Amino acid sequence: MQSQKEQILRDVVTYALLIISIVCLAGSAAVSFTSCSPKTVNEDAMTGYSGYTSKSTSAEPSMSAAKPCPAPKSEQRYAYYCRVPDYNTEEYAPIREGGFKSPLYDPLSTFSIDVDTASYSNVRRFLSYGNMPPVDAVRIEEMINYFHYDYPQPKGQDPFSITMEMSQCPWNRDNMLVHVGLQGRCLDYKDVKPSNLVFLLDVSGSMNSENKLPLVKRSMEMLVKELGAGDRVSIVTYAGSAGLVLPSTSARNKRKIITALDRLEAGGSTAGGEGIELAYRVAWENLIPEGNNRVILCTDGDFNVGVSSTPELVRMIEEKRRAGIYLTICGFGMGNYKDEKMEAISNAGNGNFYYIDSRREAHKVFVQDMRANMFTLAKDVKIQVEFNPGRVSQYRLVGYENRLLAAEDFNNDLKDAGEIGPGHSVTALYEIVPAGLGMGAQRVDPLKYQESEPVPELRNSNEILTIKFRYKNPEENRSRLITRVLDESSMEFGDTSDDFRFSAAVAGWGMLLRNSSYADRLTWGQIQSMAEESVGPDEMGYRAEFIKLVKTCRELNS
Template sequence: MNRLLLILLFFLYAPTIGAQYYLRGEIKDNRGKKLEGVTILLQSRGSVPFFSGKDGDFGITLNKLSDSIFLSLPGYEIKKLAVHTAVFQHIVLTMLPNTARLYQKNLSSVITDLKPSETNQYAGMGESYSGIIENGFIEAAKYPQTGFSLHIDKAAYSNVRRFLKNEMRVPIDAIRAEEMLNYFSFETINNNYTDQFKLNSVVTDCPWNSQHRLLLVNLAAPKINLDQIPPSNLVFLIDVSGSMDHPNRLPLLQSAFKLLTANLRSIDTISIVTYGGNVAIALYPTSGNEKKTINDVIDSLSANGDTPGENAIKVAYQLAKASYIKGGNNRIILATDGDFNVGQRTEKELEEMITNYRESGIFLTCLGVGMGNYKDSKLEILSKKGNGNFAYLDQVAEAEKVLVQEFTSTLYSVAKNAILNVQFSKERVEAYRLIGFDNKRDAIADSNAILNGGEIGSGHHSIALFEIVPVKNSHSEEIASVSLEYYPMNNTNKKVVHFKLNNQFKHFDTLDSTYKKLIAVAAFAGTLRKSEYMNLYEFDQVYQLAVAACNPNNKLDTELLKLIQKANKIYNPVNRKKPRKTKN
């Protein structure tokens, strides 16, 4: 009888013994973006992890109808919920406040309490460049404080040079004055081997408006002693797609990376990732003293295929993370024309992707090359969101300048998230205009846009130039106060340093030649972009400013003079051919 009862019970419950159920769902964030790589733990499975796929989806086999799951992803709140296998799960993870801020549009500069409608805005558009709006004059009595993001980007000047050398007009949005100033600021000798930033300033005549003054602020970053440079973990991420098959693209980059390799040490680690048709790890982590091995891989590269930039960036970050050096210089160097045609392609998609890596401690340097399909806007976004910097290589000499002469400034940071705030004295200044650091049109249109700081390289001079309308008959000494906000490398504590700027007026003719040249470069930028604030200023006048400052024995100086003359011929042609007369 007992045996018969056991048999009946077995047949009654057998269908549930070993039964399997399938838990399915998708995970998004509170902006609706599908989240890849979310860690999923089930109460019934203990510490065995599962992960969401590329589209945020997941499917997990269970031996019970219901369970409890725990979801976690860096930058998001941990979530626990009860689930039932009969219901498809639509799960939303909420961003932590710091993560949400990373996805906001970045402003280059900001006026405290200023409403967009209260500034005089001048718009320009560019097909391959982020549209920017030129900063206007601000009343100091109403809005005395302005802030702007510091960085070491220099791409604009070499890109402008490329256009002018090819007898072409420069797209207005390609002319970024602060980057053109950055290009020349390295010539100022910096012997600041302390751990402190140093600031100098001068007030002088405004060459294009005799009623105004110029305030030039020069912030010198600490300079790392060569003996104290930390070990580097560098990943060369090189575009070898078909669009790179031109002498001024892949061959130029090969020369550039070989120049950089010559500076590597045994304590440095180098990896190479390529993408063209597919993504490949061309060189696994290798010591910097293996120069022949590194150079042989660089020489072996050839251009072919489409451009899977999205997957290549992911592989490069994974490789950099695997070789991460705590306290070292962990950096990806992306070299491309920016023409991604596989995977995520738009600026917005790339911005969201790279933002996920921003807090990884891995910096991103972008080197742009090429002409015609060059995507400046994409590389600028990648470098800004990737906590890095951006340069444009138009010739081997430029590669040598960026990667050899300015080696430590380009690749070794002394500060991140750096912002300079300037509070003007309304007793001395009636109105002011920040030259350069112009905001993108989409950032201004976004009411949630914020000011995010940039990266400062070792020994870099950050130059800020203001055009000011002085208060007449004022006797106040202090013209402005300045505060620098930044985070030291490998430190989560923000530092704030304060400076005072006195009205140290010097006539333009008595200025140091470096300062004269910087003002001439700013005038060149304004004249090129046909700034409404310099609309009566001519290239001939810019040339006279530059001649007074340039050293005839300095190659960059003589090149600047030639570019100004070339711009004058392009923008003011005088020998146009007359149309032929037709015979009657």
């Protein structure tokens, strides 16, 4: 009898252990398939990822245990405990840093303006997880142009003002640094044209995490709340196939639009090309003549069904832009983020490109800077700088490597270039070697069939450079020209504007992140000091946040 009782007890214990094992395995699987579990801590969580894949560099997949997403303590509302993905398919196009050129042999520097900011917020995402970003994720011009600068509003008929300063180069005191600022005119709210917006939203399975589709929905909700009575919204989604979720609807009916957003769920493959086709067709069918017609694409960039390769998508977008419909691309998420693909599409489509890593960034893009980001003041904006070889022996443009144009493209009105919104500013920096300091390793042999000396009457001129801007009004196809000259009137670095010194700090930071050969005299401490001394008015705290990121880099590299 005692033996039977012992056997029954052993059987009960065995079954109990079996049930516990099954429950534990189920819980483990749930963790593997759930990126974030909600916790009542902070809503503005920034998420990051330690692995990446570049066309030029790759890293092994990494896996981190679940941990709280870092977030500003000032906004304690709601956060997520995020598990870093155990896969590594992020892609970045390789960037080849531009070197010094001689004005005698390459007198013209020509490039398309860039108001994209995706690189800065993406780099911030890596640092928020205590990881240095891959070098190919760093586009210096996008980090410089993330910040607002105190340039004067334009006067007269031109929609732009031009600001130039020159001083010692902080990373090489033998050289000079030229700062060029372009400021777009701010529009009166009464002058804003009605918008026909098509939200093109990726709802494929790869968007099934809290920093993807849920953040997309909240971001679009922010934008909807900013729209006026004359604006209209359509919603197109794509997963295995594309579909029209919401026909063109007046922004007066905000609740209907937000309800349609709330119902979206993620699942399936990613037919991005089909989604783009449908979104542009919907935009065209609801076109507002002389209005703001725009497709807003929100995705992690992981297209894998139908037209999906970068060249195919670029050709498709180039064809679509002829309809006068603009494109805004917003990247989301980590682990399989396709930066290369989205940047290429944006550059091809009369568009701009942002990376949304938090609700705070969504508020910046869709609320604070909404009119600059969602409207177009001028299109095909190009810059061409000619240097005086009598005053400059070498020059190099800092950043803009994938925005360079051929010299003849500047006067070619058929050549596409960047767009700028009302109130947007664009900043570019040139490092120059003053004449008389030699050409060093950059020197080339004298030309055999043509002269290579400065024009005699300009040899002793005080002109350092001549800068030219071409732009088109949104409804025009013929460009207009603005020309300015920078005379030799440099000042001590400490006497320059806060904008000059802060932009130099951001540029230097980007150079260190990229392991630039031109930053061998620069340290993280110098960048931090430069930024701290040039914060200036910082109402939204973005420059203060930059200083924290520099401190993070300093700690990671100590």
